[in-house]
Amino acid sequence: MTIVYEQWQQQAKQLATLFGIEETHVVSTADSLVELVNTERAEQLVVLGPSTPLAEAVGFSEQCRVRRPTLGVVLLRQHLDVNVMTEAIRAGVREVVDANDPAAILAACARSQDLSRQLEAKPKLNGQTVPSARTPEDGPEPMGGQVITVFAAKGGVGKTTTAINLAVALADGGRHKVCLMDLDLAFGDVAILTQLSPERTIADAIPVADRIDETGLRSLLAPYRSGLDVLLAPVQPAAAEDIGRQLISDLIQLARDAFEYVVIDTASAFSEQMLAALDATHHYLLVTTPEIPSLKNTRVTLDMFDLLDYRKAARTLVLNRADSKVGLSSGDVEKIVRMPIVGSIPSSRDVPVAANAGVPLTVSSPSHPVSQAYKDLATRLFLNPNVADLQKRSRFGRGRG
Known part of the structure; x- marks a missing residue:
């Protein structure tokens, strides 16, 4: 009713x-x-x-x-x-x-x-094998690679672009080992935005889902840049239905054991597979734009995260197209979503040009202002975080919820 x-x-x-x-x-x-x-x-x-x-x-x-x-x-x-x-x-x-x-x-x-x-119908934790941002208290960084999930509840805000460029920035020319996972299982765009051929995808893990190991994971990965390997989404959207929650959890755990950073691009939905990824995440990058529909969905996402007990201190708000002249300032955005902006990515026509060319700006134009913004985000939050940034990210509370 x-x-x-x-x-x-x-x-x-x-x-x-x-x-x-x-x-x-x-x-x-x-x-x-x-x-x-x-x-x-x-x-x-x-x-x-x-x-x-x-x-x-x-x-x-x-x-x-x-x-x-x-x-x-x-x-x-x-x-x-x-x-x-x-x-x-x-x-x-x-x-x-x-x-x-x-x-x-x-x-x-x-x-x-x-x-x-x-x-x-939100699921409870069940058999989780890795530390996640659900933990009640902040403790020392867990062993293994850090899992960074890029999420947005609305398409078209730059989520995949952010995930790709962040992964490139974290790899830093081969100085770090990074795995980029495209878990937008039905409509993933990482392959087309990087010009990678999807000869092997996560769908190839389905027949061995109950016995997947590190060797199996590596056989699925596509090398992209020095230090950066990519697990691509299925070519056929129907394959998404056969990829279970446990397989997602196992692949993330294996990636954590083999890489310093695991960057996950997700679908814009709270499906079982996405919840498996979110459960295994240490850092949530929430991407939004200074537009009312996008901000509304971000606010709903944060409410959902509260209900799922994902720590507030583990959430980072990234404002894409931050300098767009659309009538909403950064202060307006923070008031609407009730969360501070930690990363700001400027607007540029070069971004869609790079997308059409299949070469991220952090690869084709490392000195571009957009590339520098992603590098700054990667450095401040993950490569060389400082106390001030951690305090800013924790300003809205620590512990559960």
């Missing part, structure tokens, strides 16, 4: 028709909304109609985010305003949608319900 809160009778009737009258609870007062939410504990979605005052919507969402994190809130507005969207997202509203666009409303509600189902 969907709970609809709308004071305007005609608007309420239209929304009930849109969602299906028999599948919708409609309330017209704040008290009725609270009572229904408290009574119907299994509900996953509340739609706040366009008549809802912004302050009321913000207050309700803030309470839900703390008390009912699996309950999604979608806010409808007659006119979309950046300031309204920013304030709503900061409060925990999952989507802000034009009330006059039925298709957009249904799509937003479907996305919210899908996230709610994932949150309710």
Whole structure:
């Protein structure tokens, strides 16, 4: 069922028709909304109609985010305003949608319900064999390579570009041993962005999944640059379904034993395979851009990370296209996602040019400002971290959550 809160009778009737009258609870007062939410504990979605005052919507969402994190809130507005969207997202509203666009409303509600189902079904740690960013207290760096997962809940923000260029920067011309793993199993782009031929991919591990060893892992890797080897995603998207959570965990563990750094490019979803990678991760690089949809998804990702008990001190926010003139400053971004920006990557037309050429900027133009930004990020966070940076990354709390 969907709970609809709308004071305007005609608007309420239209929304009930849109969602299906028999599948919708409609309330017209704040008290009725609270009572229904408290009574119907299994509900996953509340739609706040366009008549809802912004302050009321913000207050309700803030309470839900703390008390009912699996309950999604979608806010409808007659006119979309950046300031309204920013304030709503900061409060925990999952989507802000034009009330006059039925298709957009249904799509937003479907996305919210899908996230709610994932949150309710979040897996517990089971047989984890490597230390991860879930650990309750910060201790000494675990033995073996560091696992760095690059994640973004929205496509098109530069996640794969960041993973590739970071891996090149970490390899530092062969000074360090780095494994780049493309775990966007259905639609991985690492091969095409590096011009690597996918003669062997992770899909070739499926027949030996129960006995994969270091020799097996190395047989799957494609050499890219000195010190940098790549595990490519399957060529056929259907193969992703046959790659299990345990295989992902085993491959990451083997890579940790053989490399100093393991950089993982992920899909923009909380699938079982992605959760296996996230569970095995020491450092999370969350990539976003200064645009409301991207920032909204980043905020939702952080809430999901809280529910999964991934340490806040292990999260790093990377702002891609940081100098884009789109009306949002770095300060605005930090306020919206409630997390400091640690890495800023400038905008440049040379980035898509490099992508089309299949040669990362850190390879073709090491002195380019974008390349220098990735090198600085790699140095400050991983190659030569200093106390100030670690304190900045930990500013929002240490320990669980």
